[in-house]
Amino acid sequence: xxxxxxxxxxxxxxxxxxxxxxxxxxxxxxxxxxxxxxxxxxxxxxxxxxxxxxxxxxxxxxxxxxxxxxxxxxxxxxxxxxxxxxxxxxxxxxxxxxxxxxxxxxxxxxxxxxxxxxxxxxxxxxxxxxxxxxxxxxxxxxxxxxxxxxxxxxxxxxxxxxxxxxxxxxxxxxxxxxxxxxxxxxxxxxxxxxxxxxxxxxxxxxxxxxxxxxxxxxxxxxxxxxxxxxxxxxxxxxxxxxxxxxxxxxxxxxxxxxxxxxxxxxxxxxxxxxxxxxxxxxxxxxxxxxxxxxxxxxxxxxxxxxxxxxxxxxxxxxxxxxxxxxxxxxxxxxxxxxxxxxxxxxxxxxxxxxxxxxxxxxxxxxxxxxxxxxxxxxxxxxxxxxxxxxxxxxxxxxxxxxxxxxxxxxxxxxxxxxxxxxxxxxxxxxxxxxxxxxxxxxxxxxxxxxxxxxxxxxxxxxxxxxxxxxxxxxxxxxxxxxxxxxxxxxx
Numbered sequence: 001x002x003x004x005x006x007x008x009x010x011x012x013x014x015x016x017x018x019x020x021x022x023x024x025x026x027x028x029x030x031x032x033x034x035x036x037x038x039x040x041x042x043x044x045x046x047x048x049x050x051x052x053x054x055x056x057x058x059x060x061x062x063x064x065x066x067x068x069x070x071x072x073x074x075x076x077x078x079x080x081x082x083x084x085x086x087x088x089x090x091x092x093x094x095x096x097x098x099x100x101x102x103x104x105x106x107x108x109x110x111x112x113x114x115x116x117x118x119x120x121x122x123x124x125x126x127x128x129x130x131x132x133x134x135x136x137x138x139x140x141x142x143x144x145x146x147x148x149x150x151x152x153x154x155x156x157x158x159x160x161x162x163x164x165x166x167x168x169x170x171x172x173x174x175x176x177x178x179x180x181x182x183x184x185x186x187x188x189x190x191x192x193x194x195x196x197x198x199x200x201x202x203x204x205x206x207x208x209x210x211x212x213x214x215x216x217x218x219x220x221x222x223x224x225x226x227x228x229x230x231x232x233x234x235x236x237x238x239x240x241x242x243x244x245x246x247x248x249x250x251x252x253x254x255x256x257x258x259x260x261x262x263x264x265x266x267x268x269x270x271x272x273x274x275x276x277x278x279x280x281x282x283x284x285x286x287x288x289x290x291x292x293x294x295x296x297x298x299x300x301x302x303x304x305x306x307x308x309x310x311x312x313x314x315x316x317x318x319x320x321x322x323x324x325x326x327x328x329x330x331x332x333x334x335x336x337x338x339x340x341x342x343x344x345x346x347x348x349x350x351x352x353x354x355x356x357x358x359x360x361x362x363x364x365x366x367x368x369x370x371x372x373x374x375x376x377x378x379x380x381x382x383x384x385x386x387x388x389x390x391x392x393x394x395x396x397x398x399x400x401x402x403x404x405x406x407x408x409x410x411x412x413x414x415x416x417x418x419x420x421x422x423x424x425x426x427x428x429x430x431x432x433x434x435x436x437x438x439x440x441x442x443x444x445x446x447x448x449x450x451x452x453x454x455x456x457x458x459x460x461x462x463x464x465x466x467x468x469x470x471x472x473x474x475x476x477x478x479x480x481x482x483x484x485x486x487x488x489x490x491x
Contacts (some may be wrong), residue, residue: 007227008390009221009381017285035411036075036094036412036414036415037074037075037078037407037411038385039113039411039414039415039417039423040070040410040411040414040427041379041382041383041408044129044132044378044379044382045070045125045129045379047067049121049125049128050066050070051067063103063109064103064109064110064112065099066117068091068103069110069113069114069117072087072088072090072091072110072321073087073117073299073372074372074375074376074379075087075090077353077369077373077376078353078376078404078407078408079371079408079419080352080353080354080447081335081354084107084110084111087110087111088103088104088105089106091103091110092105094415097388105146114365114368115362115364115365115368117282117368118366119162119367119368119371122368122371122372122375122432123371124370125375126196126374126375126378127198129188129375129378129382130195130196130378131380132382133190133193133194133195133378133381133382134192134193134195134197134386136193136385136386136389137190137192137193137385137388140193141191141192141395142192143191143224143331143335143338143390144326144327144331146191146222146223146224147187147190147220147223147224147244148190148192148223148224148225148226148304148335149188149190149191149197149218149219149223149224149225149226150188150189150190150191150225150226150227150339150341151186151187151188151189151212151215151225151226151227151231152186152187152189152227152228152339152342152343152345153184153185153186153187153211153212154184154185154346154348154350155182155183155184155185155204155206155357156182156183156185156350156355156357156358156370157180157181157182157183157356157357157358158180158181158357158358158360158366159180159181159357159358159359159360159361160177160179160180160181161181161361161362161463162361163361163362164181164360164361164362164363164366165181166363167181167203167207167363167366168181168182168183168203168204168363168366169181169182169203169204170182170204171204171205172258175226175462175463176251176459176464177462177463178460178462179237180357182203182204183201183202183203183204183358183366183370184201184202184203184204184206184208185199185200185201185370186199186200186201186208186211186212186215186472187199187342187346187374188212188215188218189342189345191226191338191341193379193381193385193395194341194345194381194384194385194395195378196345196374196377196378197215197218198214198215198218199374200212200214200215200217200369201370204394205282207282209231209233209235209236209281209283210232210282210283212231212236213283214254215241216243216326217241218241219240219243220243220245221243221244221245222245223245223246224245224246224247224294224321224335225240225245225246225247225248225249226247226248226249226335226336226338226339227247227248227249227250227339228250228339229249229250229251229252229253230252231247231249232249232250232251232252232255232317232318233252233255233294234274234276234277234296235252235281235284236293237247237274237296237298237318237320238276238292238293238296239292239441240320241293241296241320242292246319246320246321246336247318247319247320248317248319248332248336249317249318249319250315250316250317250318250336251300251316251317251318252297252318253270257300257316258303259300262300263406265299265324266324266329268301268302268303268329269299269302269324269329270299270300270303271298271299271300271322272297272298272299272300273295273296273297273298274295274296274297275294275295276289276292276293276295276296279475291468296320296405297320297322298318298320298322299318299319299321299322299324299348300315300316300317300318301317301318301319301329301332302314302315302316302317303315303316303317303329303336303488315336316334317332317333317369319332338357341396344375345372346401348377349373349374349377352400352401352404353373353376353377354402355370355373355406358370363480380400380403380404380407381400381406383403383406383407383434384398384400384403384434385405386431387430387431387432387434387435388435389469390428390431390432390435391431391432391434391435391436392435393438395433396439397438397441398434398435398438398439399434399437399439399441402434403434406430406434410426410427410429410430413426414426414427459471
């Protein structure tokens with residue numbers, strides 16, 4: 001029950017209650033904006049998601065509460081190369097400007113606050129934002145009226161520590177002390193919104209098919225799974241059909257494509273029946289393998305690629321879409337070409353957000369840093385989607401790097417805005433700029449993977465650092481050796 005300290009019924013207690021009202025914290029809805037990213041992504045990450053909990057992590061009053069820790073951690077991820085010291089200094093500067101208590105100068109408290117962040121809550125944030133992006137995706141973005149989900153895998157590295165090496169061992173062919181812990185990452189993306197619907201991680205020696213099996217639960221009836229040639233096998237197609245979904249993949253390298261057999265559906269288009277292989281694939285038990293149907297009817301479609309820049313001139317697709325009238329080869333070819341968008345999504349995550357190498361020392365922080373990087377990708381994609389819907393432009397024409405740069409700079413302006421009306425005006429201007437700064441359409445463009453300026457001629461650290469012995473004046477020694485080899489060749 002709430003009583004106003006100015007009420008006449010409690011006149012003797014007026015001074016005491018007024019002092020209590022001044023010391024009590026404000027409710028969550030009355031708190032001011034804490035961070036520039038909160039002003040930008042507050043619609044996707046509501047403030048009550050970061051409210052203090054009644055028990056467990058986040059229930060105590062600390063110098064680094066969950067709300068401040070989350071937005072500071074996110075800002076650090078959105079600024080690749082930013083250290084924990086830089087993140088703490090940014091939080092201190094904003095606290096000084098807003099006349100709030102300053103966090104501690106030492107980075108230890110901030111690092112411990114990051115480690116305490118509940119990993120399951122980051123997973124909930126990822127799923128909630130993904131659902132929001134899927135709901136906002138226009139129906140015209142579907143392929144043949146179907147929801148398309150793309151599966152893709154990649155690898156990451158982490159800081160070389162004993163704990164990381166134990167959890168994520170490096171490849172056995174790598175010399176001990178000369179490599180990095182390797183993490184295998186498999187993600188399931190939405191073709192319409194570009195959102196990350198789910199992901200699975202494991203050690204480098206784990207198969208992508210085994211990790212991807214954890215994601216099939218995200219497939220709904222009527223969905224279409226799009227994948228590369230690793231997923232064009234009996235195992236994946238049967239598991240996808242068991243969930244009443246369909247698949248379009250490039251034919252696996254171990255499968256023969258004899259278009260002289262089977263039922264003819266058109267030129268270079270055959271409907272064939274696959275037999276379940278006798279050998280049980282890794283990652284499945286014999287019982288799980290026997291549950292799958294003994295036969296599977298699929299379509300084999302051979303496409304000829306004439307577009308400049310493609311290394312492969314002939315591609316054979318395998319699909320469970322048996323209706324050649326509703327799903328002709330031209331539509332399948334157009335869909336498989338769009339699979340390249342997920343390659344770009346992983347490039348955006350790994351290069352623009354610097355996820356290719358995680359500078360963390362413990363496996364627990366690897367999981368949190370990975371989840372925060374993927375959440376940052378989701379939020380930037382949400383900003384891009386909002387700009388595309390507002391400006392009535394295709395989502396593929398919005399630049400991810402441009403949205404990332406705009407988020408950094410406009411966030412500062414949103415935080416300094418003195419009223420909600422000014423913040424709304426700045427947000428509209430941000431969306432207008434993103435919509436007008438479109439990526440040009442360059443079909444068939446070829447960009448060679450080459451560098452004009454090489455790296456510094458430092459020696460490779462192919463052994464533990466404590467065992468490494470650097471050669472003094474190395475460039476002079478190497479030049480003398482090269483000169484000696486040339487002289488021996490002339491003799």
